[in-house]
Amino acid sequence: MELKEYWSDRNHSRDFKLIRIGFVAIRFRWLVTLLIIGIAGWIAVDWWVLDPAHFKLLWKVRLITGVMLTPLLPLSYLCKLDRRWMVMSLHSLLGILLLFNFVSLWSFRDGVPIPVGYVAFPYFLLALLAVLPLPIRSGIRVAVVVTVAVLATDYWLDSRSLDNGELLDRIWLLLCFSLAMIWVQTGQLRMLLDLYRESTRDPLTRLMNRRLFVRQLEDTRQHSSAERPYTLILLDLDRFKRINDDHGHLMGDEVLVSVANTIMDIFGQDATVARYGGEEFMVLLDNTGLEQGERQAETLRLAVESQPVENPLDESEVMVTISGGVVEGRLDSDLTELLRQADEALYAAKSKGRNCVVAHR
Numbered sequence: 068m069e070l071k072e073y074w075s076d077r078n079h080s081r082d083f084k085l086i087r088i089g090f091v092a093i094r095f096r097w098l099v100t101l102l103i104i105g106i107a108g109w110i111a112v113d114w115w116v117l118d119p120a121h122f123k124l125l126w127k128v129r130l131i132t133g134v135m136l137t138p139l140l141p142l143s144y145l146c147k148l149d150r151r152w153m154v155m156s157l158h159s160l161l162g163i164l165l166l167f168n169f170v171s172l173w174s175f176r177d178g179v180p181i182p183v184g185y186v187a188f189p190y191f192l193l194a195l196l197a198v199l200p201l202p203i204r205s206g207i208r209v210a211v212v213v214t215v216a217v218l219a220t221d222y223w224l225d226s227r228s229l230d231n232g233e234l235l236d237r238i239w240l241l242l243c244f245s246l247a248m249i250w251v252q253t254g255q256l257r258m259l260l261d262l263y264r265e266s267t268r269d270p271l272t273r274l275m276n277r278r279l280f281v282r283q284l285e286d287t288r289q290h291s292s293a294e295r296p297y298t299l300i301l302l303d304l305d306r307f308k309r310i311n312d313d314h315g316h317l318m319g320d321e322v323l324v325s326v327a328n329t330i331m332d333i334f335g336q337d338a339t340v341a342r343y344g345g346e347e348f349m350v351l352l353d354n355t356g357l358e359q360g361e362r363q364a365e366t367l368r369l370a371v372e373s374q375p376v377e378n379p380l381d382e383s384e385v386m387v388t389i390s391g392g393v394v395e396g397r398l399d400s401d402l403t404e405l406l407r408q409a410d411e412a413l414y415a416a417k418s419k420g421r422n423c424v425v426a427h428r
């Protein structure tokens with residue numbers, strides 16, 4: 068769990084960014100729907116508590132605000148596609164609501180007592196925005212925008228409040244609500260990150276699982292070109308059942324973790340590595356042709372062969388080897404066919420006697 072993951076979405080993977088934005092978009096849509104109903108529905112309360120002249124002005128303000136918020140509903144569907152739409156939608160929401168806050172408070176400028184629903188609106192807004200799983204940096208931005216707008220509105224409409232303790236009181240209250248909002252938002256983000264990890268990581272090796280790998284593969288395919296192919300390496304541990312049978316499943320697990328670590332040592336951040344099945348691993352090398360991929364698979368095979376795995380129970384060593392099938396993909400590749408070809412190449416490597424790499428040509 069790293070703090071920087073909570074600080075900014077720059078530290079999130081592309082896949083998680085898309086998932087989070089999708090989640091934010093759904094909550095945003097509900098938020099806007101509730102605000103439209105709430106702001107327009109409040110007309111009934113105003114009719115009850117305000118004098119007729121004041122009511123005549125404010126019901127129009129409320130209705131116009133509701134109408135201004137409505138385009139944000141279809142916009143929220145675009146948010147799922149691009150982060151910029153999300154940022155624009157959030158800014159628009161804040162802009163419209165803070166303008167509503169300004170105009171409605173302005174209508175009370177003649178010394179008419181302000182009903183609590185209007186005084187509390189900015190705090191209510193901060194509480195509502197807590198439902199969005201935003202990183203801390205975005206939460207701070209929202210809090211600063213709301214705080215500055217509320218204080219500017221106060222100053223503009225009632226500069227008297229600067230002379231007494233009211234200003235300090237407001238700042239203090241806004242700070243408390245802002246901190247609570249950021250705290251809840253971070254909690255939501257953490258929950259989302261935890262759920263994402265649970266559903267995309269293999270618990271034993273901590274590599275990504277097959278589900279996420281297939282999504283990454285599709286993403287790589289879409290960004291590939293004739294000059295920029297990608298290569299898949301399907302790896303399978305040789306005679307792994309025998310290791311389990313001879314040394315126990317605990318040792319089998321130890322071997323899987325050790326091979327996963329070796330793959331990560333060899334490829335590091337340059338590749339997408341997944342535990343594809345029980346004793347199968349998949350490596351995706353972006354911007355890599357077949358020959359280069361084959362060479363890298365061979366380097367990995369040698370590394371695994373030269374690193375026996377120590378049995379934690381009796382400190383004996385177990386020799387491990389892997390076989391690999393290598394295949395090159397293009398923009399127009401059918402991924403199901405590509406995976407079938409990788410499987411075929413792996414099968415050929417097994418048939419050749421194992422502990423070798425075969426490329427599909």
Ligand SMILES: Nc1nc2c(ncn2[C@@H]2O[C@H](COP(=O)(O)OP(=O)(O)OP(=O)(O)O)[C@@H](O)[C@H]2O)c(=O)[nH]1
Nearest residue numbers: 303304305306307308309311316317319320345346
């Ligand atoms: N310890 C352990 N074993 C696993 C795990 N997942 C799958 N296996 C075992 O992996 C073994 C795979 O065996 P096989 O498919 O027969 O393959 P193999 O013995 O490696 O033989 P070849 O692939 O033909 O070289 C099975 O015994 C599974 O029980 C796991 O998470 N931990």
